[in-house]
Amino acid sequence: MRAMVVDDSKPMRTILKRLLSECGYAEILEVGTGREALDVMHAGAPELVLVDWNMPEMSGIEFVSAVRANPEWNDVTLMMITTETAIDKVQEALAAGADEYVMKPFTKEVLFDKLEIRKSSRA
Amino acid sequence: MPITAAEFDDVRDFVRQMSAIVLDPGKEYFVESRLGPLAKQRGFDTIGHLIERLHRDDVLIQHAVIDAMTTNETSFFRDLHPFEALKTVVVPDLLAKRARERKLDIWCAACSSGQEPYTINMTLQEHFGGQLAGWQTKILATDLSTEMLAKAREGRYAQIETNRGLPATLLVQYFDRSGTGWVVKPELKQNIDFRQMNLAAAWPPLPRMDLIFMRNVLIDFDVETKRRIFNRIAQLLKPDGYLFLGAAETTVNLHDGFQRLQIDKAVCYQLRS
Ligand SMILES: C[S@@+](CC[C@H](N)C(=O)[O-])C[C@H]1O[C@@H](n2cnc3c(N)ncnc32)[C@H](O)[C@@H]1O
Secondary structure (H helix, E strand, O other): OEEEEEOOOHHHHHHHHHHHHHOOOOEEEEEOOHHHHHHHHHHOOOOEEEEEOOOOOOOHHHHHHHHHOOHHHOOOEEEEEEOOOOHHHHHHHHHHOOOEEEEOOOOHHHHHHHHHHHHHHHO | OOOOHHHHHHHHHHHHHHHOEOOOOOOHHHHHHHHHHHHHHOOOOOHHHHHHHHOOOOHHHHHHHHHHHOOOOOOOOOOOHHHHHHHHHHHHHHHHHOOOOOEEEEEEEOOOOOHHHHHHHHHHHHHHOOOOOOOEEEEEEEEOOHHHHHHHHHOEEOHHHHHOOOOHHHHHHHEEEEOOEEEEOHHHHOOEEEEEOOOOOOOOOOOOEEEEEEOOOHHHEOHHHHHHHHHHHHHHEEEEEEEEEOOOOOOOOOOOOEEEEEEOOEEEEEEOO
């Protein structure tokens, strides 16, 4: 299974990558901006993308909207990982097309549970 | 705060009598780690002094000790599969069979801080809300711990609790933001009746149930108590009702009145006909 982590913070990327590998992802790409992330998508979309909200250049929401605008990427699971905890932010992310929304701080179990729920709601 | 062997036996007997929970020998450390903070909080300088009060029928202390000794761990959509089974098989079956009465009685025994009954309710409303309109759907949610029940009734959860297992779509739909946490909307509470009940003591009169969730509580009980409880469930569950136990619990080898039913990755039980 392939996943991608999109976050402008290197330490955060490292943490997320470790969690994803513990959740069974074999190949995990990491990029620091939404633009690079879109380049990766064009080269070959992963099954899962974890994306931060606040990033310079292109925000997580803009990235999510861009991915959802392309029907080829319908099957890609998009999870926002963010410190934004207001309810309208969650709604905004879901409306833009995010499948899940994870608020920091969180544990491996949180991510694992959410991935399991995604899997079964698709099955 | 260390305890003596006699004090450990004391606590063991008391906990067993009050809740049927069995503390195996060697669990001294566990008792110390749970009762030490409680003793301190209530102003006792040793656990022994706290235990003395147990015998003076100090009900508040008794409740607090039982609360401290029970494991309350739970989460929204815990183990996931039982709720998938509700969605795919159990509720559709009950909807068809109860189409005339238009009534469902659900019991969530040992509901802890409420995540389980709220999960059941969200599952019902999300997937069967339309069909259940005009039905009388009641969820009875019980627990031994008054502290857990108070929390369940209030339905207020910290961020880390809602993060666990609760899909974001359901969070925004069924919860309101409250300070740094979240609180369950009234519409998700209105058909849930939270009541204190000790599974190991005499049961109050209860309606016949269509669906029983009794998960992750029997595991701490002795065999005799488990058998007694299964006997009562066998009388309480409707002939075509469903029983869900925790992932590490089973009626097998304890009670032969039930048959095991596998629904995809979930396991539940029905009465043998
Ligand atoms: C681990 S929690 C399980 C919560 C939930 N059913 C779940 O599976 O996530 C166990 C609960 O059982 C309750 N409990 C322990 N002994 C009990 C008894 N004798 N009668 C009723 N509830 C009891 C505890 O207070 C605790 O809330």
